[in-house]
Amino acid sequence: MRISPSMSVSASPSALQETVPCALHPERPAVGTCARCGAFCCEAEAIHQGEHLYCEACGHRPEVSYVEELRAKLWGKRDTWAWLMLISAPAHLVFCIGSGLEGMWSWAVLAGVNAVVVTAWFLGVRLARPALLLLPPAWVVGFLLKGREALEVVPLMVPPMALALAAFSSTRSQLFFRLEVEPRRLERLWNARAxxxxxxxxxxxxxxxxxxxxxxxxxxxxxxxxxxxxxxxxxxxxxxxxxxxxxxxxxxxxxxxxxxxxxxxxxxxxxxxx
Missing domain, CATH: 1.20.58 (Methane Monooxygenase Hydroxylase; Chain G, domain 1)
Incomplete structure (x- = not known):
């Protein structure tokens, strides 16, 4: 039987969704094809970038996602915090040496630890991140052991602790240390920078x-x-x-x-x- 052109009917998108399975999840209907690799993908893994649709694998590639492109660009690259750590290292070292020459060994040790931590931060040693958070409490303990009042010491350590928390939680800093960052945080960083x-x-x-x-x-x-x-x-x-x-x-x-x-x-x- 010959079918005339007037009798041929193209399948609607809804019909395609019912008949074409997702390449990665065959039990789910496809909602479209990836603009990069052409694979059928379902709604669960579909990533929309402007007018284009991508599968999950292609959608996270740097050349497709501007957010992932930012991640790749900043991955392992030193940020402002890293350079500030390097700048502060000589000051800690000078204080360490000066305290040692005057016989104040407890302060010399604390300043020496500070110098090591900030230098390790600049070099990208991951243990420097939690170590930085321990420095302000360590100085508080040192002052208390020297007989200083807690109400006098603790307020002095609030600014250093705030700076340490800011550096520790910085998305940019986490990318420098090659730590995984959630896409929504990357989105906020991209929005602020680019x-x-x-x-x-x-x-x-x-x-x-x-x-x-x-x-x-x-x-x-x-x-x-x-x-x-x-x-x-x-x-x-x-x-x-x-x-x-x-x-x-x-x-x-x-x-x-x-x-x-x-x-x-x-x-x-x-x-x-x-």
Whole structure:
């Protein structure tokens, strides 16, 4: 029997989903094919990047996922915390030597341990991460053994402890130590570092313009350019629309405010009209 063209009917997407199984999970229907390898993939493993769909394996490849590309770029690369540790190492070493020359051996030991830990951090030794958290409590114990009051010592150790916790929990620092990081944390890091950075720079300029009005036009211009770049549908998406608007708003506010101040000063009028 010959079927005429008018009788042929193309299968709908829903029909395909019912008949074509997922390559990785045959018991599940496929929702589409991977844009990279062409394999059928189900909804459970499908990764959407803009208008494209990828299987789980391809979706996590650096050339496909901008988040994974950031992971690969920063993996094992020293960050700001690592360089700060290296800069602080000579100070700890000098204090260690000075304390030893004066016979204060307990302080010399503590300072020496500090020097070793921060140097190990710079070298990427993973044990330096938990060791850094132990340094402030160790100094507290040292002060208490020397007869200092707890209420006097503990507040002094709050800033060092806060810095140690910040370095320990930093996503960027974990990538330097080659530790696995959750995709959502990578997403936040990418958003802070690579997502429309012009908007962030514009906002910084806008805040500076509140003190230095000559920077206000730069903030407005950068904010306008950053706003034009916003495109949530792009791959990777370009966001930070709110930051761009805030930068423009603060820049305009700075211009108006300083113009008001300068005009009143020029006319010899008080700044407060009341």
């Amino acid at each position: 997502n429309n950075p012009l908007a962030s720079r514009a906002l910084v300029c806008a805040m500076v313009s509140l003190v230095l009005p000559v920077v206000a036009p730069v903030a407005v211009l950068l904010g306008w350019v950053a706003l034009r770049r916003v495109n949530p549908e792009a791959h990777p998406p370009v966001g930070k629309k709110l930051q761009a608007l805030e930068a423009m708003g603060l820049g305009v506010l700075s211009l108006l405010g300083w113009t008001y101040v300068l005009v009143r000063l020029k006319l010899g009028l008080p700044l407060n009209p009341l």
